Amino acid sequence: MTTGNGGSQTILVVGGGISGLTAAVEAAEVGYSVILVEKNPYLGGRVAQHNKYFPKLCTPTCGLEINYQRIRNNARITFYTLAEVEEITGTAGHFSVRVRQNPRFVNDKCTACDECSKACTTQIDDPFNFGMGQTKAIGRPHAMAFPARYVMDATFAKSDEARKLAQLCPVGAIEPDMEAKTVTLTVGSIIWATGWQPYDPGRVRPYGFGLYANVINNMRFERLSSGQGPTRGQIVRPSDGKAVKNIAFIQCAGSRDHNYLPFCSQICCLASMKQATYIREQYPDAKVTIYYIDLRAMDRYEAFQKKVEADAQVHWVKSKPARIDEDPKTHDPIVMGENTLTGERYAERYDLVVLATGMEPNSATSPIPAADVRYDDYGFVVNGQNGIHAVGCSAAPVDVASAVQASTAAALKAIQTIRQAGG
Numbered sequence: 001m002t003t004g005n006g007g008s009q010t011i012l013v014v015g016g017g018i019s020g021l022t023a024a025v026e027a028a029e030v031g032y033s034v035i036l037v038e039k040n041p042y043l044g045g046r047v048a049q050h051n052k053y054f055p056k057l058c059t060p061t062c063g064l065e066i067n068y069q070r071i072r073n074n075a076r077i078t079f080y081t082l083a084e085v086e087e088i089t090g091t092a093g094h095f096s097v098r099v100r101q102n103p104r105f106v107n108d109k110c111t112a113c114d115e116c117s118k119a120c121t122t123q124i125d126d127p128f129n130f131g132m133g134q135t136k137a138i139g140r141p142h143a144m145a146f147p148a149r150y151v152m153d154a155t156f157a158k159s160d161e162a163r164k165l166a167q168l169c170p171v172g173a174i175e176p177d178m179e180a181k182t183v184t185l186t187v188g189s190i191i192w193a194t195g196w197q198p199y200d201p202g203r204v205r206p207y208g209f210g211l212y213a214n215v216i217n218n219m220r221f222e223r224l225s226s227g228q229g230p231t232r233g234q235i236v237r238p239s240d241g242k243a244v245k246n247i248a249f250i251q252c253a254g255s256r257d258h259n260y261l262p263f264c265s266q267i268c269c270l271a272s273m274k275q276a277t278y279i280r281e282q283y284p285d286a287k288v289t290i291y292y293i294d295l296r297a298m299d300r301y302e303a304f305q306k307k308v309e310a311d312a313q314v315h316w317v318k319s320k321p322a323r324i325d326e327d328p329k330t331h332d333p334i335v336m337g338e339n340t341l342t343g344e345r346y347a348e349r350y351d352l353v354v355l356a357t358g359m360e361p362n363s364a365t366s367p368i369p370a371a372d373v374r375y376d377d378y379g380f381v382v383n384g385q386n387g388i389h390a391v392g393c394s395a396a397p398v399d400v401a402s403a404v405q406a407s408t409a410a411a412l413k414a415i416q417t418i419r420q421a422g423g
């Protein structure tokens, strides 16, 4: 579709998390053509990996499913999965965008009948669960994945077993020789919604992540608590499968520290409070300790904080722990530091420690492949530049409600870009 002066009326949305999905459906539902490009084999982004949402503690699946439904019902939205933008040239109203689509090795004839996955004998570390547990080398990326199309691991695709499975597929959907494709799109404006990745807790060396099995980060804890996760929702220790009855959360694990991630991600305090409720619900006798510098539960979230604070089994220690050691016999993590309020030194033993690590913008490590894009000091995209609009965690560390609001606004901004370029 083009405007009067030949400009394109199509909007490109890069990133299919809650921000990109929202922007895409909002723009399409007022009549604009939208192309959505997502790197993963499924849409939904990080929200798809969450167990529950604060503050209502409902599952993220319903919110995502509504958006998938809106996509299914709207012929104006085209989406590519396993795809990334390689280059953007041109100006507002007249962008040319080169997109690489990586092979899924399963074509769109797939009916998700599961015959291939049942027959497959090869397991790989499950990327959806951050490698906690394994999954078949061909299968649905996760139980609620949209599109419900299977994907084959790229290394496995080269194996003899992959070829045997291709013979087995009743509808001829498996193509181990599938290759990457490049498509060039002409679009009028771009919404950048590539979101965030968990800050690498291994960089905070005194906390022993990667060395100690029972020190994990908050996103792994989301998966560990999920009924679709590696333990089917049983919150147990990675080292020995023992029930987690005494757990510590360490806030600002790397955050607000110029040696690591200098900014506050805004959601980590709330995420730990939410995760404290997972434990307390599953083990009524469990004890939770939250180590914090100061607690940040903005505006309407204060009521949620008060609810968690009302639980006498949740303890709050104002302190930034200095380090974590491990008891080599039991694999219990031992948290050490000084209580800022009392001045007392402590060395406390836990079943499991969760590092509340922040959200690092993907744009810091994979910048927008276009000339003259500006970023702030932390790698977030400065919003509203020359027809490229950044939303959600590409623009700032935000919760889902704020991401949805900003994405709805960005759909309008993208439409304005097109109209202005069209004269």
Ligand SMILES: Cc1cc2nc3c(=O)[nH]c(=O)nc-3n(C[C@H](O)[C@H](O)[C@H](O)COP(=O)(O)OP(=O)(O)OC[C@H]3O[C@@H](n4cnc5c(N)ncnc54)[C@H](O)[C@@H]3O)c2cc1C
Binding pocket: 014, 015, 016, 017, 018, 019, 020, 037, 038, 039, 040, 043, 044, 045, 046, 047, 050, 052, 053, 054, 055, 083, 084, 085, 193, 194, 195, 196, 197, 218, 219, 222, 267, 271, 274, 357, 358, 359, 362, 366, 391, 392, 393, 394, 398, 399, 400, 401, 403
């Ligand atoms: C432990 C934890 C718990 C949380 N719990 C809650 C909660 O309970 N409630 C709440 O409101 N918020 C919560 N949040 C925050 C929530 O995760 C974010 O608000 C939300 O993920 C923002 O969505 P987004 O679409 O901006 O980014 P993302 O969810 O990161 O989505 C970005 C999408 O872009 C894709 N992408 C990345 N790079 C590219 C590329 N180059 N090309 C194409 N696609 C790309 C990604 O694969 C992904 O699908 C939590 C955060 C953490 C860390």
